[in-house]
Structure formats: C-alpha cells, structure tokens
Amino acid sequence: MNGRGLIGAILLVLSATALAQAPPAVIAPFSLAAPGATPPAPWQHQPLPKVERENRFTLVEDTPGGRAQTVLRIDSEAAASTLAHPLSVDPGERPWLSWRWKVSAPVAGSDFRRKEGDDYAARVYVLFDYPVERLSFGERAAIALARVLHGAELPTAALAYVWGTAQAAGAIGPNPYTDRVRMVVVDSGAVRAGQWVGVRRNVAEDFRAAFGEEAPPITGIAVAADTDNTGEAVTAWFEDLRLEAAR
Template structure:
C-alpha cells in the first residue's frame, strides 16, 4: 500500500477524499456530527444538483457538519480542489459576529498539532471546548466559506475561536445557482494562519449552516481531492 501511494504521488495522481456517486445513503467514512445537541442538524444526502451527482446539504435554522478522516501529506499534495453550488448566500450573515456566523457553504480542513506548538492557555481553552462540544473540536482549522458580503480572499479568525481561520473563497450571489470550481493551497493557508507552527491534517468536513441567522440555505459539494502545486484539479 505504501509503495502504491508513493507511486501515485510521484505520478501526480490526486488524493480523492470526496466522490459522491450513489444516490441516497452517505458514503463511508463520511458521517454527520452535531456540535450543539440543542440545534437541529443540517440534512445531508447524495443526489443530483444542477446536473451533477453531489452531496447536498439542506439547512433550516440548523447546523451540523459532515466529516471524514483524511491522511494527506501537505508537503506533497497541499492543494485542495472541490466544486460547490449554492442556491444563494445566507442573507443577514456577518462573519465578524457570532450572531452572523452562518454560510451557505463551508469546507473545513482540521489539524492536529503537537503540544509544543500550543500554549498552556490554548490547551486549556481546547479542553473546555471539547467538554462542551465534543472531541471533534480540532487543534486548528482552515475553513473556506461562501460568504454573503466580504470580498474573495478575505481572511479573519472565526467569531467563535481564534483556532479557526476563515477564508472567503466565494462571495455574494453572482455565481449562485451554478457549479463553481475551487483550488486552495491548504498548506500555505495553514502556515500563514498559524505562523508556521507544525500541523497535520486529520479531517475534512463540509457544511451549510443557518442556526445563528435563523434562515435557510441549500448547498452541494463534489469532487473533493488534493493535488500537488504543479498538478491541475481533476473533474
């Protein structure tokens, strides 16, 4: 297996983490994680959206993430590629405030970090967060969002935690109602957000959430994979 993986990487083969080919059931190892049991969960299914087989997320005053483990070497394949689709951005969202922290579409990459890269205060805060929200709270995360107002490329920490770097990959409604292809350098974005501290990507997640603005949204995701910096994204 190790030899096959090394050969694939050398040949520029993408590392696929999200292909959704069968209608209905969510493919293993993807699973729904509710971060707040008092909030209704976003509903996920595999179906056809905009002429493409994809993972659909329907949010109605709800929040839950769909997550799977990953094993990716960002020194070799740091580029995350994906396609997404939203009906519309979340009206009334505002990434500066907890009350506005909603997005029609999100793509997260979660990281483990060694204790040596985390201050005592950070470790204490993470421990509290995990007691409140469960073990899925990561040491750090880079999150790409489809925002409603801020320009593409906007970067700021989450309104909830400085352990999550938010990056606006799409904004507004000009591209709503159609499939949009994305390419993001997760390795560089993590290094910039966490000042070169070491980290290892361990999970990828997608979501559509409207629990703070009490609205609704629909998104779809397809073709999630990692490639090297010199390799084009695959369809």
Template sequence: MPSPRLRPADTGLRVAAVLACALLAALPAWAAKRAPKPAPAHAAPAPPMARPTPFSTGPVAATAPAGWTLETKPKAERGTRYDLVPDGGTIILRARADGSSASLRHGLFADPKLTPTLRWRWRTERVLQGAELGRKDREDSPARICVYFDRDPETMSLKERTRLKLERTRYGNRVPTAGLCYVWDNTHPVDTILDSAETPFVAMVVASSGAERLGRWQALQRDVVEDYRRAYNTDPPRIIGVSVAADTDDTGESANTWFGDIDFVGTPSR
C-alpha cells in the same frame, strides 16, 4: 538453326541468380522487421493525490458515502439534512439547511507538502443576509469546507492549551487543534482570513463571496499551505480530516447547497 542446348552448369547459374534477386528484394522488408522499434512515449506521471471518499461513488439517496460521519452541532435545535442526488451524469451531495446546523466529517491523512492544493466545486442558491463572520451569534454560511490539521498541543501557549482542554471536555475530541474553514460569505472579499468567533482553533477563509455566482457551479482550488501560513504564521502539520456543512442556525435562514468531489493534489513528479 537449332536452339543451343543449356548445359547443367548454365542452369545452376541462372537459378542462383534468380534466388539472389529474390533475396535482395526481400531484404528491406526483413531489415525493417528486425530494426529496433522506437520506445513508446510515456505519459506524464499523475500528480500525487489524497481524497476523502468521493460523493460521486454514491449511492443515490444515502446521506453520504462510506467514511463520512454526520456530526451535529452542540445545542443546535435542528440538524442540516444531507443526501446524495444525481446531477448531470454524476452524483453530488445536497445540503438543506433551515435554521439548522450539522456537518459531514471524514478522516484523512495527507502531507500538505506533497498535496497542497485543495480542489472542490460547490453551488448554492442564496447568500445569508444576516450572517457575519467574526461574530459568534452570526457566524453562519450556506457553504463550508473545513480542513483539519494535526497541530501538536505542546506547541501552543498555556492559554491555548487550557482553552483546548476546556472545549474538549465539553464537546469531545471533535474540537480540532487547528483548522481552515473555507466559506461562501455574503460581504467579505475573497481571500479574507478571520479567526472564528466560536473557537480560536479555526480560521475562516472566504473562498466565494456575494450573490454574483448564485445558482451556478464554482470550481475552486486553494493552497492550504499558504493559507495555513497566513492564519497561523507557521508551516502546516499533516492533514487529518475534512468536513462539509451548510450552517444557518444562528441566522435562522434557509439554504440549499450542492457539493462535488473534494481532493488534495500536488505537482507531478519528474
């Protein structure tokens, strides 16, 4: 029996059916491409930060990175030596004190309300057996980081203003109106705060103590707002500088100390 001959109308219907099936099969993929993509997850905002030029920026063998200034202590016979050295894939600051005193200072403008947490790390080989905080002829430390504040002299008593004027006449504007010096002490417990025996405009804060962690890195952080309140009974003004030092001129002892980068951070903004 001969096959039935397709009419043109039947052929058109079959072609239309095939095209319709192909379109339906491709529809899910097309719809997936056209569907709105989910918004990428945003990383948490970084906390605010203020920092002096990091020691890790080098260069190796220099005294310090750009921005740091060497300051010698008045009447000190010898100055502490500083240089940048490699350590574990980064660059750190080395301080070598031998009956000597000098500091490295860096200007810095920061709002302690925004960046209240001071972070740093240090390592030293020995504590100073003859050091004694609060005693003018023994106030040495193998490791020291100071934070300076822009305290308005008009808020001081007449006695303090007179003392400030006298000290700045002798030593220049390097004399701060207010400072916190974080030290590695030999005897006082951590968190001890004492007035400096050398100047009434600096408070000494014990950040590390004793010989237990000698030779090992310590990563530390301090709330400068809280420490300033404890030392001065008021909220701190803006930060205007920092310094690092290894100081042994009073005791005549020797110390080798290493400092990592220093920064001030706050809490992440929401």
C-alpha cells in the same frame, strides 16, 4: 464556553475519526454512490453541541461538470451540522484541495466579525494536528478539557473555506468564537449563486497566510451549510473533494 466556540468548532471529526484506526489519505467520492444512498464511508454526519436543528444531507443527481453524476446536497433551515471525513495527509506532499460547489443563495447575515454572523451558505473545513505545546495556556486547558469530556483526540487548528456575504472573496480572519479556526472567504454574495463554481486552494499556503507558520498534518475534512444563528434557509451542493500533489 459556547457550543459554537472552540469545542463546537473542533468536534467536526469526532465521530468520524473513531471509524478507523488508520485514517485514509484520500477523500471518499460522492460520485461513486447512487442518488438516494447514504454518503460513502468514512463520511459521517456530525451534529454540533447545543445546536437544536441539524442539516439534511442527501445524495442527488446533478451536472457540476456538464454531465450527470451524484453529488451531495445540504439543506439548512435555521440549522447547523457537518458531514465529516477523517484523513491522514501531509499538506507538504499534497497541498491542493479542489472541489465544486453551488448554493441557492448567500446567507444575508453572514459576517465573520460577529458571533451572530457566523453562518454561511457553504463551508469546507480542513482540520490540522497542530502541536498542543505551541498553544497558549488557556488554549491548552480548553483542549485538555474537551478531550477529557469527549474521549477523543481533537484537532487543534482548522481552516474554514466559506461562501460569505459581508467580506469579499479573498478575506481571511479568525472565527468570532475562536482564533483556532481561521475563515477564508472563497466566494461572496449572490453573483454566482445557482451556478456550479470550481475551487482549487493550496491549503499549505492558506495555513501559512492564516496562522503565520507551516501547516501540520491534516487530520480531517468536513462540509456544511450553516444557518442557525441567522435563521435563514439555504441549500448547498458539493461535488467530490480531492487533495492532490502539486502539478
């Protein structure tokens, strides 16, 4: 299977999950670190299999809320890799995921209907502990093989919130490599490029809309930009991400 298929998509938190026996219930903030420092633990850079070039992740100063603070910057030039964070969260109790992001420009070739279009100016992955016994025989076999090869418990379902191009904001569909990852287009096109944009999503409702069933526990989150298929170059910025209870 292609490295950008099932195994490539679900390896996002492989290294990060091993960092702690008890994954945290909160997402470590970038804003508490100094510009130029490494992203705070348990965030960890995760290269992707069979992808030659990696993104560059740096902490810089910006003004997402109108005041200076430390944010994450991702530079992607014909590259792909993620910054991953393990979690242990019940989405029924804390369903609201919020963040701000900014992109230099959309990826012109972005289109979740085509494998060659599986590139985005910015992505936020949410990974779930979906029961293996509910998967098809082929999906169970792929998961079992991946776990043997990589020696880790791998997530079996994921939502990918993306800044896309071909699809309008609000579109939901399967990843072109695997339907265990469902794409959710949050922003689209160049209208808001260069601006900080606030996002607030109910991940439990989005999982239900994407997969047609209740959301299992959240095991991790990851942020990325992605340009290895199209060969384009983009920069993305992320403010702190938060998982919160309903207000």
